[in-house]
Amino acid sequence: MxxxxxxxxxxxxVVLIWIGLRVARREHGAGESESFLAADxxxxxxxxxxxxxxxxxxxxxxxxxxxxxxxxxxxxSWLIAISGxxxxxxxxxxxxxxxxxxxxxxGLTTGDLFEARFDRRTGLLAAVVIGIAWFTFVGGxxxxxxxxxxxxxxxxxxxxxxxxxxIILAYTALGGLKAVIYTDVFQMVVLMxxxxxxxxxxxxxxxxxxxGIVAHFEADTATASLVDWGAVGxxxxxxxxxxxxxxxxxxxxxxxxxxxxxDERTARxxxxxxxxxxxxxxxxxxSTLIGMIARMLLPDIADAELATPMVIxxxxxxxxxxxxxxxxxxxxxxxxxxxxxxxVAIFTNDIYRKRMAPDASEAQLVRVARIATLVxxxxxxxxxxxxxxxxxxxxxxxxxxxxxxFFPMLALLFWPRATxxxxxWSMLLAGSAAVAWSLFDxxxxxxxxxxxxxxxxxxxxxxxxxxxHGHEERPDLFA
Numbered sequence: 015m016x017x018x019x020x021x022x023x024x025x026x027x028v029v030l031i032w033i034g035l036r037v038a039r040r041e042h043g044a045g046e047s048e049s050f051l052a053a054d055x056x057x058x059x060x061x062x063x064x065x066x067x068x069x070x071x072x073x074x075x076x077x078x079x080x081x082x083x084x085x086x087x088x089x090x091s092w093l094i095a096i097s098g099x100x101x102x103x104x105x106x107x108x109x110x111x112x113x114x115x116x117x118x119x120x121g122l123t124t125g126d127l128f129e130a131r132f133d134r135r136t137g138l139l140a141a142v143v144i145g146i147a148w149f150t151f152v153g154g155x156x157x158x159x160x161x162x163x164x165x166x167x168x169x170x171x172x173x174x175x176x177x178x179x180x181i182i183l184a185y186t187a188l189g190g191l192k193a194v195i196y197t198d199v200f201q202m203v204v205l206m207x208x209x210x211x212x213x214x215x216x217x218x219x220x221x222x223x224x225x226g227i228v229a230h231f232e233a234d235t236a237t238a239s240l241v242d243w244g245a246v247g248x249x250x251x252x253x254x255x256x257x258x259x260x261x262x263x264x265x266x267x268x269x270x271x272x273x274x275x276x277d278e279r280t281a282r283x284x285x286x287x288x289x290x291x292x293x294x295x296x297x298x299x300x301s302t303l304i305g306m307i308a309r310m311l312l313p314d315i316a317d318a319e320l321a322t323p324m325v326i327x328x329x330x331x332x333x334x335x336x337x338x339x340x341x342x343x344x345x346x347x348x349x350x351x352x353x354x355x356x357x358v359a360i361f362t363n364d365i366y367r368k369r370m371a372p373d374a375s376e377a378q379l380v381r382v383a384r385i386a387t388l389v390x391x392x393x394x395x396x397x398x399x400x401x402x403x404x405x406x407x408x409x410x411x412x413x414x415x416x417x418x419x420f421f422p423m424l425a426l427l428f429w430p431r432a433t434x435x436x437x438x439w440s441m442l443l444a445g446s447a448a449v450a451w452s453l454f455d456x457x458x459x460x461x462x463x464x465x466x467x468x469x470x471x472x473x474x475x476x477x478x479x480x481x482x483h484g485h486e487e488r489p490d491l492f493a
Contacts, residue, residue, distance in 0.1 A: 015166060015327065019336025023167070026204075026340035027181050030197050034185025037193040047379040050190030051359045052122055053274035057195055062275045062284035065198035067292045069267040069352040070097065072201070072345035076301070077158055080322030083305020084315070087231070087240025090305070092251050094298035098289040100259040105285035108263060111427055111492050113278040123356075124269055124419075125364035131426045132434035133486035139441055140419060141364040145357040147415030148266045152357075152394035155350030156182065162343045165320045166327065172399070178347055179395035186351045187387040190380075191270060191359075194351045201344045206292075208326070208338030210300040216329045217307035227303075230310055240306060260420040260463070266356025267349070354394065358386045413452060417466025418445030421474050429478075430489040436478030444470025 037049070048054055057065070075094060082090030115121055121130065124144045129137025159182075160174035169177070185193050221227055231237040239245040262268055268285075275281035301322065308321035311328060315321055323342055327335050362383040367374055374382070418441045425432035425440075448466030456462055483489055 015168075015336065015339075016332045018333040019327070019339065020167065022333055022336030023340040023343075026337060026344065029200065030181065030344060031184045031188075033197050033200065034188035034193040037189030037196065046376045047362075047383070049192050050380050050383050051355075051362060052270075053190075053192040053195050055117065055274060056276050057271075057274045057280070058276055059280050059284055059287075061195050061199055062271055062280055063287045063292070064202040065195040065274075065352075066101075066268070066271045066284055067288045067297075068198035068202040068205070068345055068348045069271075070101070070288070070349075071205075071293065071297055072155075072198075072348040075297075076205075076322070076342065076345055077162075077319045079298070079301035080305040080308065080325075081317075081319035083302035084309045084318040084321040085305075086246060087237075087242070087306055088299075088302055089239075089243055089245040091294075091298040091302040092246060093254050094301070095294040096251065096254045097258050098293035098298065100255070100262050101285050101289035101293065103259070104262045104268065105282050105289065108268075108427060109272055109282050109285050110278055112269070112272050113275065113281045115491065116273045117277070122273060122363050123360050124264070124266070125360055127269075128422070128426065128437070131488055131491050132437050133484055136434045136438045136441075138364065139438055140422070141360045143418045143441060143445055144264060144266060144415055145360040147418075148353045149357045149390060149394065150397070150414070151353045152350055152390065153397035155346060155353065156394055159343050159347040159350065162320075162323055162339075162346060165317075166323050166339050166343070175395060175399055178343070178350075179391060182347050182351050182354065183388060183391040186354060186391070187384045190383065190387075191274060191355050194348070194355055195271075195274060197344070197351070198348050201341055201348050204337060204341035205345045206296065208330070208334075208341055209304060209322070210296050212334070213326050213329055213338065214300045214303055217304060217311075217325065220329065221307055221310050227306055227310065231306075237309075240309070257461075257463075260416045263423045264415050264419040266359075267352040270352065270355060270359070350394070354387065354391055357390050358383055361386045361390075413448050413462045413466070414445060417448030417463045417470065418442075421467065421471050425474055425478070427492050430493050431478055432474065432489075433478045433481045434484055434487055435481040436474045436476075439477050440470045440474035443473050 075097070079090065079094060082093060112127065115127065115130065119130065121127060123141060125137045125141025128140035156175060156179050159178035160171060163169050163174035163178060164171050167174075185197055218224065221230070228241045231240045271284065272281050275284060304325055305318070305321045308315060308325040312321070312324055315324055323339055326338050326342070330338060362379055366382050367379060371378065421444070422437040422440050425437060444466040447469040448462040451457070451460070451462040451465040
């Protein structure tokens with residue numbers, strides 16, 4: 015890379031840390047913990063939308079989509095289309111109910127939600143399950159950002175992991191969720207401008223537009239499927255849906271953005287806009303086209319997932335390329351900071367405040383949250399060092415959380431007859447079944463999360479019908 019690009023990347027990351035410092039200096043005294051853990055519950059439409067989008071697109075999607083465009087072609091864009099559809103559905107099914115509850119009782123975490131609807135035992139189990147699942151996800155995102163640094167800056171993987179982790183920890187520990195959201199806005203604006211409005215038009219100009227892409231790939235029968243919108247097939251699309259849709263109901267990042275939004279209308283509109291038009295069609299088609307353009311201009315790329323950053327460096331002018339690459343790396347890391355804040359909030363709120371120090375002051379809660387951020391973040395970096403495989407970490411996180419919590423979450427929101435005993439045993443047995451199924455390498459080709467659901471749903475229904483509501487339960491909470 016040119017020295018101007020490297021300078022742009024350094025300046026970019028300095029800005030991220032500066033945002034964390036600004037937030038930390040402005041938030042003291044009364045309401046300090048609300049700022050750190052809930053962003054004051056006052057984020058506007060721009061902040062909520064950009065942060066929701068950056069958190070989702072910044073993770074595996076931002077890496078994967080260039081790779082899918084490179085290997086599968088335009089039909090790979092349906093992956094993000096499915097994610098966008100899932101977010102739109104969640105904006106109608108989940109967002110209004112959770113936001114009204116969170117504002118009414120100052121609810122903060124998934125554990126709070128399950129405790130309010132069921133009981134303390136079920137709430138604690140939900141908090142532990144979701145906290146462990148998303149903590150595992152932290153390491154995967156740190157590795158993702160490190161691999162991009164390795165490819166674009168020529169750093170060793172060990173140095174890149176430490177550097178990407180240190181940057182995340184710096185601004186997250188300083189400003190908490192509010193700093194995370196403000197940095198997400200900055201990252202999302204630069205990323206969308208860089209990829210959708212700069213790299214895609216320049217790339218299309220270089221290859222002769224869509225007509226040039228079609229002519230190039232259709233000239234060879236081996237690559238003709240790359241310009242076929244239906245090449246992936248409906249079974250693959252359906253599999254994508256069942257992998258992505260459940261995760262939105264148990265996502266720590268989704269929960270935090272709902273809580274942090276100014277009001278119900280803001281939260282609902284933010285999720286709608288994230289789904290359409292940000293995820294689809296803008297990012298879905300734009301990022302896939304970048305991968306296809308990379309296939310034309312740089313066909314010898316060894317790692318398809320590096321197609322987007324490599325073609326950005328090839329297409330964009332010196333200096334601008336550095337900023338966009340920095341935004342791309344930071345967008346990947348934006349998922350890491352969001353999922354890191356989830357376990358931090360769960361430990362601070364569900365463990366420390368509720369069970370260890372119920373009389374803790376605002377300053378104590380923030381101090382504990384900052385220490386938890388550093389500890390969990392460091393553990394995440396160590397995990398990333400020991401298991402430097404992004405996909406494996408992401409799949410384990412998704413499987414563990416989705417298998418245990420998906421059906422209890424649906425029951426919590428939509429089935430008043432569900433009991434605390436039903437939810438508790440469903441989570442425990444479904445999560446255990448999914449882990450066991452994974453350990454046996456998913457026999458018969460059945461995904462571990464599906465195996466968990468096959469256990470969790472009947473257990474939830476049978477135990478709920480066989481038991482009564484306890485005195486702590488609120489079956490009418492979302493009626």
